[in-house]
Amino acid sequence: MAENQKNYDFTSIEKKWQEFWEREKIFRADDDSDKPKYYALDMFPYPSGAGLHIGHPEGYVASDILARYKKACGYNVLHPMGWDAFGLPAEQYAIKTGTHPSVTTKANVDNFRRQIKSIGFAIDWDREINTTDPGYYQWTQWIFLKLFQRGLAYVDEKPVWWCPNLKAVLANEEVVDGKSEVGNHPVERRNLRQVVLRITAYAEKLLEGLDELDWPDSTKRQQKAWIGRSEGAQVQFEIAGLDEELEVYTTRPDTLFGATYMVVAPEHPLLNQLTVAEKKDEVKVYVDAAAKKSDLDRTDLAKDKSGVFTGSYCLNPVNGEKVPVWVADYVLISYGTGAIMAVPAHDERDYEFAEKYQIEIRRVIAHPDRNEEKSKLPYSGPGLMVNSGKYNGMEATACKAKIIFDLETKGSGRGAINYKLRDWIFSRQRYWGEPIPLVWVSLEDFEKAKATEGILRNLLPTEPVTSDQDGTTLYALPLPAAELPLQLPKVENYQPAGTGESPLATIPDWLEIWYNLQTGESLPRTEPKPTGDRWVPATRETNTMPQWAGSCWYHLRYLDPKNGERLVDPAKETYWGGPDFYIGGAEHAVLHLLYARFWHRFLYDERVLANPEPFKKLFHQGLILGEDGNKMSKSVGNVVNPDVVIDAYGADSLRLFEMFLGPLEAVKPWSEKGIEGVHRFLKKVHRECLQTDKHLQDQESNKETLKVLHETILKVSEAIEDLRLNVAISQMMILVNQLQKVDSFSLDTIKTLLQLLAPFAPHLAEELWESLGGKPSIIFEPWPQARKELLVSDEITIVFQVNGKLRGEGQFPKDVDKDSVISAAKADTKVQTFLEGKEIVKEIYVPGKLVNLAAKG
Template structure:
């Protein structure tokens, strides 16, 4: 009978749904396993192969864990608030709620079509009021504990989306969502004080099993640095505070640079001799994003303008030095001002050369000062031209100058972080309403928890406003309310939360998704926490992963959750590229639609291929021919079912190979080496065709193949009577056991060299002694050709691998 995937796959998908095969309870005598994939944004384009790779991988892991006897939580949901849906809704004149509903329906159909073993009773949707009620509740707790605040600050403003973006959402100076230019703009914003958790976010990485590149990205983004804060006096009498990791180079500070947004620029306006030039530069800087001003401009010539009329005084030598504005210094990083030591910093050196600033060497180390950019590790240089520091090494000088600054009251040791507080406002409609009320008398007041959820109002017009205010600002009936504190007329906050809000705690809601009294019950949180294995994209390492760890730690401090960290293990996957290795894109016409692959080859072929495509952690190029190869393999497995002997156990010819394969596939799934696991199964099937295959052999094959190709294996399991004989579906069976002693080969192939040159290969019992190996080697005609008439003067044996016979003519 032909392998008819078009008939088989819908049959089993329907059966799994109806029988709730993958439903899990919050209590069990089994050990628990919580496997998590990043939930998708349900766009109009539907599921793509980029989703299929991680989802299939974790589905294979989840299925294997069930077979290993675990109570498995493997959930799915939808991260459905945000700009893509709203932009689509505006363009097509369809309400975002309708767009979201339709997209989720399509995604659900596609996910079920791929046979994923999600517990469909636990689906969450971030736009559901029963869900975002608890997102709002968490925000209120952050506010009440001083971790949510509102402030006016320079922000990244997308000129197309007409909303504020976090620094992480600006890619090479443009909006990561729409590609439009991003400019700087002053805006009143809600902020979350993630910086309060900066050190803990670093320290607690030591206690989790994250792949190293994830840990490195997290630490680099947080950016901890140790140094000193130093106060310079301006000739106006004002103090300019800078942070430096190299206070030992203070004697070499020959100018200062402040950001164009620094408040002193306005404060000193009446003292500046070149105010017009300064104002023009400030305006130009405002049109650039942070990325353009820093990373994008890192290798470009620096721009700037001197503040003529005001100078600074170097505190260690009393010398007056010029002050410049330059857009590579940001108000939001450090103190918004730096001291420049051009002799020992490449960037400062280039700037000094351009603007004619003095360059004074203060650390000698034999390196060209133009290229010398010291770091904290450069501790062997000797201080020169530095007064009381002369003759000290860098390592010795740093604590000496730090103590001197403290004694003089002009500085102190300081730990700084690159991490900035999280911008938490969006001037858009499709997001969670922020549950805050503005009262002219009482200021900002939190909405009472009893009034949650604060529902997003129905609107006819959800287009962004030209003024930059949220579309909600036009909903006067909704905006007008009363102060929760004094009862006077008040106004609701009209900004909404960013898309990252709902995804910062969704993994907790999966544990108890229908709870109406709490974000999840304490019993469910205690049972399932933490997530045992979380797989996601590297692109979310500095956004979602950092934000969700922050929220979780805050909830831990409140006593809501039982663990400091949300995820015990974090892995990541490589991208799927188009044929030829190019990135998939509509413009290139190389986008692969999973629906098309499933229609032509079936979901099991799609699943098998997406796992066979290459190293899971690395990018891999799609190959239509390789997809066909995976289909041929499944055809071979199917056809083998008609050639079985009636032996219930393993056949002697296949026994050793089966035990090896069972162990290898199990180990490879745990190590996410899915491609080599599948290769081992393919090799085993070749052996079955060569040696013959018993029912017992075939049953073990089906169980090992089940996590990868669940539809076909269930059909064969049922057709061959295994379901009835063994009591249940293949996915409900135990993983086949292996005998470790039978995974070791009884014989090995060894290379035979004569005089260091390969002459033959022989087969000998494992761990054979030297005399036995030499005797077997001399039986081989190819070896005898070079040893006849010769004397063996030395034997070099590498056990189980090779033997080298050193010979000379007989005397």
């Protein structure tokens, strides 16, 4: 019995097999294979200084189980890992300590890699990537230049969140409740020069593409809402006494007769002309006040609408009625035309405003139930048109098209589509990001560049990209691909310029260059100007790219991580396609996943890629909470460190428990006791395996064991495919409980169990597989197939119900007919007690399952 007492020494087992996998390159993905491919992708981590926390591996374990399972099923599997390593924390740390962000980043990456490796993932480490690697960001810059060339990048003054404490511009998502996410400092709105990507040009494609994706519905819905497509009409209103027209956008042209006032946004270009002399002061006070409000204030004060009458009137194109024009900040300049026709009877916001300022509220859509009493205003549902001249009596929804057509005929409107989606502010005033590979020259030099034969000329967008700086207009020229990567310069001081410019603006050597208009070559201005009139003075763009940039296309680089000639070899892209499975947090439902789709779709349109959509199947793992049910956080002190868990229970227990916790997509609390449970299960497997006197038989002779085994094969396989991994583990526990119960079982049975367990607890499975005489790696063994014929027993149990309540059961041969089951049910003594004095009114038989006798009386 000595062998039975051998301990489950997970520490040495796990070390042994991790070394074996690495040495033998077991998980190398083959670029040149006849096998079908399977690409499982995790959202790659930002390697923070805090190291991995217990939430990170949740998704990784799930994708790893899938990857290992698919490999056993005969697929050529790619499961890579990399680092999204640009970002603010390393830069903040550099400001504080003077340590170069690359040093911090390297240390953090090393730590993350060590931690991830300790969990034993089936990762092809030869494909590791890092967004801060010049060999990587060269291609991030390359994609940007393509976008620039196609006119999808421009420069504009944009209001952005500015944090005076961090001296940095923050993205929307880095601002939480008016405070910076990092450090919780106050932030304010500031207009700053920004590089912007024209994602709005892709609004329609991004919307359409969603339909074919196997994504969570909620994520698709969020993206749809973010893109915010609406159909309606642009309508021109003549302005009384002015030779101008006021154009509005409306989704409800059918309510035109109910427009009792108009509103322009405080920033509207016609406001000044619209404002009559005696209203000038009042309007000015209002507009100034609105300008001082941040967007946040404007939304917060939403409950209380305000506005000022301009003194002007428009003429309603459908009936010539005079309609007063107001200015109010509940109308946004950034959406539609910045002006609306207000229909208080059928729009909540207009209703509120009209009530406050006692403007007429005129119903033009009748509620379908005709009960005027009941149909409160504002009413936005369907109905028949009233008070609408010749349109009266028509169905409002159907009338939209009719009115648009009539407006078009008269030349006072047209059908229009609008999107909520805004262009993407792509620049950050920071050091630790990809430099934007543009230079700025004078108009004169720009014209010269356009006239110069050479590569540069072909890289220019049709419309020049310009920027006003210190009163002069500068023109953007790209760096050609041969000049990439444009590397980050070494700096002494990481403090931002403080003016809203990046630290790069403080390095004259890097900033000021001689630039060759033909070749795009550059030299520091500190060197003498090379001869020839093709060399001109230029300054570099000092903005860097946002962290989203590197993550927009990393899924492609894994396919060909070391290619110096191309972003990805087309042959490899054709073979691998996109990830077959992509897993990551739901917090990226919109931004990362929308930006990545934008770039991917653009590269597809450029014929760089063969597929229009990057991520066909997407899954969001749920959050793992602390044991106290709260979100894990350092300040609460409920953070669980995977290193500690692995020390105590081993990586296999960690993996198994993260999956056993509950449904993958659910938010669920960690439990120290719970991990002991799965650890006990693994110990049991270990013990049953090494108890060699218990599995001497060749063939499985116990019918029950055989049945449970094949049930387990079936359920585990299905559960992995459906990512119901907690259920798969439960089923394996049921099988092990069975093996423990019987006196003996076959070697084959236990080896099959190990194969099923291998994706979940790979180290232990390898170890036991080897100890049973199997040749490593277990992952090369073909996945077991369930023999479904074993699952049907000759005898079946059928339950008897009376009025839906369980009253008995009986054993029957599996091909029993309905009549004999029903008579058996009626003969059951207990059933009879419940039928006494009653009349059977209906007999239900669900073949092989149950009888229900409905009785009355």
